[in-house]
Amino acid sequence: MTQPVxxxxxxxxxxxxxxxxxxxxxxxxxxxxxxIIALVDQFLAVLEQARRVRLELAADWLVMAAWLAxxxxxxxxxxxxxxxxxxxxxxxxxTDRLAELERMRLAAAWLAxxxxxxxxxxxRGAAEQLRVExxxxxxxxxxxxxxxxxxxxxxxxxxxxxxxxxRKLWTVQDALARLGRLIGALxxxxxxxxFLPDGLTDPVERRAALASTLIAALETARGGAIELQxxxxxxxxxxxxxxxxxxxPDVRAA
Amino acid sequence: MSxxxxxxxxxxxxxxxxxxxxxHALRIAEALIFASDRPIQPAxxxxxxxxxxxxxxxxxxxxxxxxxxxxxxxxxAGGFAFRTAADLAPAITKVVEVPRRLPRVAMETLAIIAYHxxxxxxxxxxxxxxxxxxxxxxxxLESGLIAPRGRKEVPGRPxxxxxxxxxxxxxxxxxxxxxxxxxxxxxxxxxxxxx
Amino acid sequence: MSxxxxxxxxxxxxxxxxxxxxxHALRIAEALIFASDRPIQPAxxxxxxxxxxxxxxxxxxxxxxxxxxxxxxxxxAGGFAFRTAADLAPAITKVVEVPRRLPRVAMETLAIIAYHxxxxxxxxxxxxxxxxxxxxxxxxLESGLIAPRGRKEVPGRPxxxxxxxxxxxxxxxxxxxxxxxxxxxxxxxxxxxxx
Numbered sequence: 001m002t003q004p005v006x007x008x009x010x011x012x013x014x015x016x017x018x019x020x021x022x023x024x025x026x027x028x029x030x031x032x033x034x035x036i037i038a039l040v041d042q043f044l045a046v047l048e049q050a051r052r053v054r055l056e057l058a059a060d061w062l063v064m065a066a067w068l069a070x071x072x073x074x075x076x077x078x079x080x081x082x083x084x085x086x087x088x089x090x091x092x093x094x095t096d097r098l099a100e101l102e103r104m105r106l107a108a109a110w111l112a113x114x115x116x117x118x119x120x121x122x123x124r125g126a127a128e129q130l131r132v133e134x135x136x137x138x139x140x141x142x143x144x145x146x147x148x149x150x151x152x153x154x155x156x157x158x159x160x161x162x163x164x165x166x167r168k169l170w171t172v173q174d175a176l177a178r179l180g181r182l183i184g185a186l187x188x189x190x191x192x193x194x195f196l197p198d199g200l201t202d203p204v205e206r207r208a209a210l211a212s213t214l215i216a217a218l219e220t221a222r223g224g225a226i227e228l229q230x231x232x233x234x235x236x237x238x239x240x241x242x243x244x245x246x247x248x249p250d251v252r253a254a
Numbered sequence: 255m256s257x258x259x260x261x262x263x264x265x266x267x268x269x270x271x272x273x274x275x276x277x278h279a280l281r282i283a284e285a286l287i288f289a290s291d292r293p294i295q296p297a298x299x300x301x302x303x304x305x306x307x308x309x310x311x312x313x314x315x316x317x318x319x320x321x322x323x324x325x326x327x328x329x330x331a332g333g334f335a336f337r338t339a340a341d342l343a344p345a346i347t348k349v350v351e352v353p354r355r356l357p358r359v360a361m362e363t364l365a366i367i368a369y370h371x372x373x374x375x376x377x378x379x380x381x382x383x384x385x386x387x388x389x390x391x392x393x394x395l396e397s398g399l400i401a402p403r404g405r406k407e408v409p410g411r412p413x414x415x416x417x418x419x420x421x422x423x424x425x426x427x428x429x430x431x432x433x434x435x436x437x438x439x440x441x442x443x444x445x446x447x448x449x
Numbered sequence: 450m451s452x453x454x455x456x457x458x459x460x461x462x463x464x465x466x467x468x469x470x471x472x473h474a475l476r477i478a479e480a481l482i483f484a485s486d487r488p489i490q491p492a493x494x495x496x497x498x499x500x501x502x503x504x505x506x507x508x509x510x511x512x513x514x515x516x517x518x519x520x521x522x523x524x525x526a527g528g529f530a531f532r533t534a535a536d537l538a539p540a541i542t543k544v545v546e547v548p549r550r551l552p553r554v555a556m557e558t559l560a561i562i563a564y565h566x567x568x569x570x571x572x573x574x575x576x577x578x579x580x581x582x583x584x585x586x587x588x589x590l591e592s593g594l595i596a597p598r599g600r601k602e603v604p605g606r607p608x609x610x611x612x613x614x615x616x617x618x619x620x621x622x623x624x625x626x627x628x629x630x631x632x633x634x635x636x637x638x639x640x641x642x643x644x
Binding site: 122123124125126128130131132133134135136137138139140141142144145146148149150151152153154155156157159160 | 285288289290291292293335337338346347348349350351352353354355356358361362364365366368369381382383384397399424425426427433434436439440
């Protein structure tokens with residue numbers, strides 16, 4: 001992360017803490033015993049030197065320099081019990097930070113000094129596959145089987161060619177014949193529906209039969225064999241055998 | 255072993271090679287072949303060996319000493335590699351069950367066989383309304399879910415197919431009668447299908 | 450590759466385990482560990498062994514017989530693996546490609562992660578007193594030496610980082626406890642750090 005602006009002695013330092021650690025090391029082996037004040041002076045001196053060559057310094061260096069200068073001033077004046085910040089504690093914290101960085105440096109060096117896999121020691125280059133896949137099992141359950149059956153059948157049925165349903169329509173001829181047969185046994189008025197053939201469930205066929213029967217009834221009435229009557233619009237159509245003597249009264253058909 | 259004469263030999267050394275040097279070469283060869291991600295060719299091994307030791311000779315020696323060991327040197331395409339002995343494979347391999355999913359066609363065919371058995375292939379095709387490949391039938395046969403049930407006494411005497419006990423096991427059925435009735439699954443227009 | 454244990458033992462062998470069985474177990478163990486490029490845990494080995502043979506005993510025996518061999522059994526990352534002897538590295542690296550060393554920054558970052566895990570990037574930067582480039586973190590991540598370990602429940606929920614089993618393997622550590630204790634990390638008299 002070293003900025004290109006950091007030349008001279010700052011070159012190669014990874015930030016202010018790095019430089020501080022280096023300076024502290026030069027002072028003492030034991031970081032706990034370093035002189036913070038001396039350290040601050042040395043740090044500022046190095047920075048000053050660097051600034052003479054290059055004016056720009058990364059902000060974190062300047063922040064550290066300012067903080068260290070402040071720390072030094074606090075350390076030089078006698079401790080003030082009213083003071084909120086304890087300069088000694090801050091100095092100790094700085095020492096701790098330096099010590100931790102030092103420890104991590106040593107840990108890194110310790111790691112780097114170990115025989116590393118792929119460098120000093122080697123593992124099996126071409127591992128053998130120890131896993132054998134048994135694919136004989138089948139992943140399928142009963143619902144899936146039933147769904148498959150239903151799907152296959154539905155598809156097969158849908159694919160059949162379309163054949164229109166054959167309709168057996170009750171023709172007027174049929175109706176005339178049926179009417180002629182039934183009319184003789186008719187004692188009194190009867191509704192037209194009763195003359196429909198039996199077993200007609202399909203609504204279309206039923207309506208067709210009703211129409212044919214009505215036409216047949218009208219035809220028969222015109223011949224004078226029966227009488228038709230409808231009290232009101234959409235009311236039931238009634239019919240009865242015509243009285244042999246009577247003349248044809250008013251025939252009101254639909 | 256070809257014999258490059260030892261360049262700085264004790265006067266009484268063997269003419270072939272210094273045994274200590276050869277032993278060291280064997281160590282190198284063993285480690286290198288172990289570490290390599292692909293089979294080692296003699297020429298490649300030679301680069302790692304002391305100049306006076308012949309790679310071929312080292313390999314020959316290593317082939318002999320590792321024969322019958324749990325890890326043997328074998329010649330494979332492209333060179334030499336260590337391989338675990340074949341007789342140990344059952345002990346060291348871990349079998350992992352990876353159940354297959356039946357393809358849709360196979361599943362439908364199986365369902366039709368289950369409901370219409372014994373049934374011929376032509377009948378299955380008619381019921382499915384699609385042709386049935388031989389591979390599908392063979393895959394089902396291989397899975398042990400269906401088996402032949404004799405032949406139908408019609409021209410051509412086609413094989414009849416039915417499900418197996420393995421089929422019942424697979425689908426957790428006690429008997430074929432445990433299957434839901436066909437009418438519960440599809441409303442058939444007319445019973446003209448019982449081919 | 451150990452010396453072949455005698456498969457046909459003398460009849461006066463130890464009474465505890467059947468020597469032939471133990472010899473077979475040794476063969477299995479050697480092949481199993483050899484075949485894998487990752488450390489084999491004793492529990493995995495136990496599955497492959499005959500029921501009456503203790504995996505630990507087999508490993509102990511294999512450790513003894515392979516010590517000093519060009520390919521040795523070592524304990525690493527919670528398991529056991531074969532590794533080439535360190536003294537053979539110069540010969541091997543003539544032929545086998547060697548990965549680049551991690552830069553100093555990466556090593557330092559790795560050490561911090563190892564000792565402070567789980568740790569956020571900001572915490573690493575705090576300890577190092579310098580910002581951490583994305584490339585360094587990416588290089589460590591790519592090498593498989595570190596892995597995310599969830600997020601820290603602080604504003605921004607930064608990722609936490611920790612080392613992987615691969616880290617242990619890379620540096621030949623049995624476990625994280627193999628790292629020197631903090632108190633042991635003291636500088637030798639005046640180590641010259643070139644600035």
